[in-house]
Amino acid sequence: MTDLAGLAALTALCPPPAVVPPAPDWPRAEVLLGMRLPRDYKELVAVYGPGEFCDFLTLYRPGALSEWVDLTGPMPARLRAQLDAGRTADTHRRGTLPCATEDLLAMGVTGNGHYLFWDTRPRDAPDRWTVAVTERLGAPWFTYSGSVTTFLVDVLRGTLHVPLFPRDLLADGPAFTPSRLRSRVPVTAPSTRPPVDTSTIRTWARANGYDVPDRGRVPIAILEAWVAATHSE
Structure with missing residues (x-):
C-alpha cells in the first residue's frame, strides 16, 4: 500500500477533524532529531493533528504542548535509556529487542502505557521504517513490517x-478524537510576569460571566480560561 493509498484508506475508515492546527515545522524537527522522518507520518500528522485513535493510541508530534507526547522533546531519549538500563539489569531479556536501542525511536503511546517505536533502519530511508510495540518497555515486543x-x-x-492492545478496542468503531487545544504558557517556560493575586482572576471571571466562589481554590477551567484570554494580550 502506497503512502497516499494508506492515508486515503485511513481517512475513509476514520474521518479526521474538519479543522486542525498548522503542521509542525518539519525541517526544524528533522534537524533536532538528526534524521529525516517518514513521509507518511508527516502527512498523517498534518491531516489529523493531535489527538487519540479510539481514545487509546496517541502519536507523538514535534513541538507538542506536553513533553510526554513531544517527538522532539525528552521522551524518546528517556525511553531509549530505559531500554538500555533494562537490558543491562535483566540478562534474560537480552536479544528480545527487535533491533539495537540506538535504532529505536519512540513515536507513540497507548492508554495502557505501551509504546510505539520506529525501527529506523535504514536511517537514510525513513519511508522503509517499520513499527514495533512494547509492553511497558519490557518483553514481549510486537513488530509490524x-x-x-x-x-x-x-x-x-x-x-x-496487536496482543498488547485490548480486544474490545473497536467496540465503538474506529474513531479519532482531537486533543483539546489551548493557548497557554508552557509549564516549563519561565514567567516574565509578576505573580497574579487570585482576586484579580476572580474579578476577571465574574466580568466574563463565570460563577466563581469568593474563597477557596479557583476552578481549573476558570484558570485555564483566564490564562488563554490574558496570555495573548
Whole structure:
C-alpha cells in the first residue's frame, strides 16, 4: 500500500477533524532529531493533528504542548535509556529487542502505557521504517513490517490484532478524537510576569460571566480560561 493509498484508506475508515492546527515545522524537527522522518507520518500528522485513535493510541508530534507526547522533546531519549538500563539489569531479556536501542525511536503511546517505536533502519530511508510495540518497555515486543499509517489502517479495520492492545478496542468503531487545544504558557517556560493575586482572576471571571466562589481554590477551567484570554494580550 502506497503512502497516499494508506492515508486515503485511513481517512475513509476514520474521518479526521474538519479543522486542525498548522503542521509542525518539519525541517526544524528533522534537524533536532538528526534524521529525516517518514513521509507518511508527516502527512498523517498534518491531516489529523493531535489527538487519540479510539481514545487509546496517541502519536507523538514535534513541538507538542506536553513533553510526554513531544517527538522532539525528552521522551524518546528517556525511553531509549530505559531500554538500555533494562537490558543491562535483566540478562534474560537480552536479544528480545527487535533491533539495537540506538535504532529505536519512540513515536507513540497507548492508554495502557505501551509504546510505539520506529525501527529506523535504514536511517537514510525513513519511508522503509517499520513499527514495533512494547509492553511497558519490557518483553514481549510486537513488530509490524509496514509504515505507521498502514499499521493504523490494519488495526482500525480489525485485520491486525496487536496482543498488547485490548480486544474490545473497536467496540465503538474506529474513531479519532482531537486533543483539546489551548493557548497557554508552557509549564516549563519561565514567567516574565509578576505573580497574579487570585482576586484579580476572580474579578476577571465574574466580568466574563463565570460563577466563581469568593474563597477557596479557583476552578481549573476558570484558570485555564483566564490564562488563554490574558496570555495573548
